[in-house]
Amino acid sequence: MPPINPADLIRDDRVHRAVYVDTGVFALEQERVFRTAWLYAGHESQVPAPGDYAKVMLGPDEVLLVRQADGSLAMLHNRCPHRGSCLVGEARGHLPRFRCPYHAWTFGLDGHLIGVPMSDGYAGELDLRDPALQLVRVARVESYRGFIFASHAATGPSLTEFLGSLASALDNMVDRAPAGTLTQAGGTLRMAYRGNWKLFMENATDLVHPSVVHESSVAAARGHREALDADPQTAQTLQMLLSNGLGMPQWAAVPLHADPHGHVYMGGFYKSGMIAPARTDPVFERYRDALVARHGEAGTTRILGVDRFNNLIWPNLSVNARFGVLRQVQPVSVNHTVVTSTCFRFDGAPSEMFDLTLQFLNTASSASSMVASDDLEIFERCQRGLEENGEHWIDIRRGRAGDSRAADGSVAAPGTSELPIRNQMQAWISHMQAGSSGKRD
Ligand code: FES
Numbered sequence: 001m002p003p004i005n006p007a008d009l010i011r012d013d014r015v016h017r018a019v020y021v022d023t024g025v026f027a028l029e030q031e032r033v034f035r036t037a038w039l040y041a042g043h044e045s046q047v048p049a050p051g052d053y054a055k056v057m058l059g060p061d062e063v064l065l066v067r068q069a070d071g072s073l074a075m076l077h078n079r080c081p082h083r084g085s086c087l088v089g090e091a092r093g094h095l096p097r098f099r100c101p102y103h104a105w106t107f108g109l110d111g112h113l114i115g116v117p118m119s120d121g122y123a124g125e126l127d128l129r130d131p132a133l134q135l136v137r138v139a140r141v142e143s144y145r146g147f148i149f150a151s152h153a154a155t156g157p158s159l160t161e162f163l164g165s166l167a168s169a170l171d172n173m174v175d176r177a178p179a180g181t182l183t184q185a186g187g188t189l190r191m192a193y194r195g196n197w198k199l200f201m202e203n204a205t206d207l208v209h210p211s212v213v214h215e216s217s218v219a220a221a222r223g224h225r226e227a228l229d230a231d232p233q234t235a236q237t238l239q240m241l242l243s244n245g246l247g248m249p250q251w252a253a254v255p256l257h258a259d260p261h262g263h264v265y266m267g268g269f270y271k272s273g274m275i276a277p278a279r280t281d282p283v284f285e286r287y288r289d290a291l292v293a294r295h296g297e298a299g300t301t302r303i304l305g306v307d308r309f310n311n312l313i314w315p316n317l318s319v320n321a322r323f324g325v326l327r328q329v330q331p332v333s334v335n336h337t338v339v340t341s342t343c344f345r346f347d348g349a350p351s352e353m354f355d356l357t358l359q360f361l362n363t364a365s366s367a368s369s370m371v372a373s374d375d376l377e378i379f380e381r382c383q384r385g386l387e388e389n390g391e392h393w394i395d396i397r398r399g400r401a402g403d404s405r406a407a408d409g410s411v412a413a414p415g416t417s418e419l420p421i422r423n424q425m426q427a428w429i430s431h432m433q434a435g436s437s438g439k440r441d
């Protein structure tokens with residue numbers, strides 16, 4: 001087979017189906033996207049004390065996020081240099097050192113080899129300081145306001161350069177916490193689908209789809225408007241379902257913003273009742289008062305005035321700052337993807353605010369959600385359709401004439417544009433053509 005040339009797969013207005021279904025393309029993007037870009041790797045609140053660790057996927061690699069004795073963070077490959085066993089099986093925990101479950105080699109929290117049983121069997125050939133016998137560290141690990149990102153590439157843009165204007169989404173989530181910090185809480189939701197990872201990222205800011213794909217849950221919600229007067233959680237879910245039923249002119253009025261590096265955000269479309277950006281109920285008033293105590297009246301108005309829904313940090317993170325939710329897209333194979341959703345307490349906020357965060361997550365991102373199950377069905381239909389050996393190209397032209405480019409390289413467009421897909425594909429092709437991190441030999 002001839003080598004894959006990614007440039008042959010993308011046009012300004014079209015994408016070749018191989019981008020979604022070809023195993024060679026998938027292998028190449030694991031190297032050139034997921035072993036190169038900055039990827040979200042966890043939150044500082046998951047590992048508060050020295051010895052705390054969390055096992056996370058960083059692209060194709062299983063790694064350990066570890067709080068060091070001096071309070072700093074390290075990220076180590078979960079792989080013993082002896083014969084390759086994974087060191088840790090639990091998702092998170094606390095250990096003074098790592099002990100391999102196979103032959104009991106032990107390693108410090110920073111990955112250095114401490115001891116080897118039966119060391120006399122090496123006849124003096126074993127040097128505990130041999131670089132090949134230490135746990136491999138991920139090249140770059142950085143925290144941005146508590147959100148930890150890592151990159152397998154030793155060189156490339158800094159994290160803040162990479163995040164660009166999308167850092168504002170993370171800023172806004174932290175600023176919404178009256179105590180100025182977030183705590184990850186409430187567990188993790190996972191959804192799997194038989195489709196390519198890009199289908200999720202493309203869908204998250206596709207604003208033509210909700211009133212079509214989610215038509216049945218919109219209709220069900222319209223038949224139960226009396227539930228708007230029920231308890232806050234029920235009212236919130238009903239408002240969320242109803243909001244997917246906007247007309248096309250209303251969807252077009254939702255702003256889209258595309259950033260260099262492939263990032264995108266969309267404006268908010270939750271405008272009324274429990275999910276309006278500025279509510280008037282007693283819980284929200286208490287929350288607002290706590291924010292005013294920290295940020296002042298003008299600062300609070302500015303923070304709560306940031307009305308956005310999905311903020312996509314390419315290649316695989318979706319941030320919803322208002323509801324304190326992250327969704328991370330993990331490619332498993334070319335046609336198998338897992339989406340992991342986590343959420344945060346706004347420290348210092350009334351506890352009822354977190355109840356609504358949990359409700360938001362369950363309504364929007366649970367595998368049993370009336371909304372997400374529609375999307376998963378569409379992803380699987382797209383994958384099956386793209387696997388057909390018929391027409392090779394799909395169309396991403398919608399709204400192209402309405403793109404409005406600013407001097408800083410960002411592009412704005414009406415909500416019904418396919419600008420986000422075009423922008424993600426630009427980042428994809430630039431990574432795919434740039435080559436690999438060069439880290440792995
Ligand atoms: S594989 Fe880890 S000690 Fe042998």
Ligand SMILES: [Fe+2]
Nearest residue numbers: 209210213375
């Ligand atoms: Fe959807």
